[in-house]
Amino acid sequence: xxxxxxxxxxxxxxxxxxxxxxxxxxxxxxxxxxxxxxxxxxxxxxxxxxxxxxxxxxxxxxxxxxxxxxxxxxxxxxxxxxxxxxxxxxxxxxxxxxxxxxxxxxxxxxxxxxxxxxxxxxxxxxxxxxxxxxxxxxxxxxxxxxxxxxxxxxxxxxxxxxxxxxxxxxxxxxxxxxxxxxxxxxxxxxxxxxxxxxxxxxxxxxxxxxxx
Numbered sequence: 001x002x003x004x005x006x007x008x009x010x011x012x013x014x015x016x017x018x019x020x021x022x023x024x025x026x027x028x029x030x031x032x033x034x035x036x037x038x039x040x041x042x043x044x045x046x047x048x049x050x051x052x053x054x055x056x057x058x059x060x061x062x063x064x065x066x067x068x069x070x071x072x073x074x075x076x077x078x079x080x081x082x083x084x085x086x087x088x089x090x091x092x093x094x095x096x097x098x099x100x101x102x103x104x105x106x107x108x109x110x111x112x113x114x115x116x117x118x119x120x121x122x123x124x125x126x127x128x129x130x131x132x133x134x135x136x137x138x139x140x141x142x143x144x145x146x147x148x149x150x151x152x153x154x155x156x157x158x159x160x161x162x163x164x165x166x167x168x169x170x171x172x173x174x175x176x177x178x179x180x181x182x183x184x185x186x187x188x189x190x191x192x193x194x195x196x197x198x199x200x201x202x203x204x205x206x207x208x209x210x211x212x
Contacts, residue, residue: 019070020046021053026067030110034064034121061128068111068132084144088153089200092166095144096196099137100170104179104186138163155208162207169199 024046142163179186
């Protein structure tokens with residue numbers, strides 16, 4: 001009979017259970033909204049006990065934050081920033097294209113629509129969403145800009161401010177509005193790449209360099 005060892009063998013199971021809870025919660029938040037989603041319903045969807053949820057998440061707000069963070073880490077992983085190669089323009093284009101596609105994804109748009117529709121909790125949910133999502137992405141872009149500044153590839157004396165500007169260029173894309181009535185056009189690779197190249201060219205021109 002094989003003997004099970006404690007410690008490291010148990011950790012993947014714990015991580016899998018945590019992910020199962022977050023996945024179930026995310027589905028319910030989108031389907032029912034924040035107000036109608038309860039810990040009991042999450043437990044039923046995940047087919048676990050409420051106690052198992054409360055062992056990991058203090059309350060529904062903490063679970064919502066974890067759901068947002070999990071999606072942002074999935075769609076905008078740290079590895080994207082760490083592994084981009086090429087010129088400053090190449091790196092910014094890779095990051096910008098990836099993040100714009102993230103913003104256009106149904107998963108992200110559905111969560112944002114849910115927050116807008118929840119008038120009662122909109123303020124608190126918007127704060128949780130920002131802290132777990134956009135703030136995380138901006139911090140990654142800031143890290144990249146610090147690297148580009150340190151290597152003299154760009155002149156970025158205020159990496160934080162410039163990261164917010166770069167994120168705003170992506171968030172301001174009209175493709176996000178077009179996606180509401182013409183998903184095919186909004187998801188067209190040519191449209192996305194064309195917009196991102198223009199945004200990157202504008203950003204680099206403002207930071208002491210020219211795209212190559």
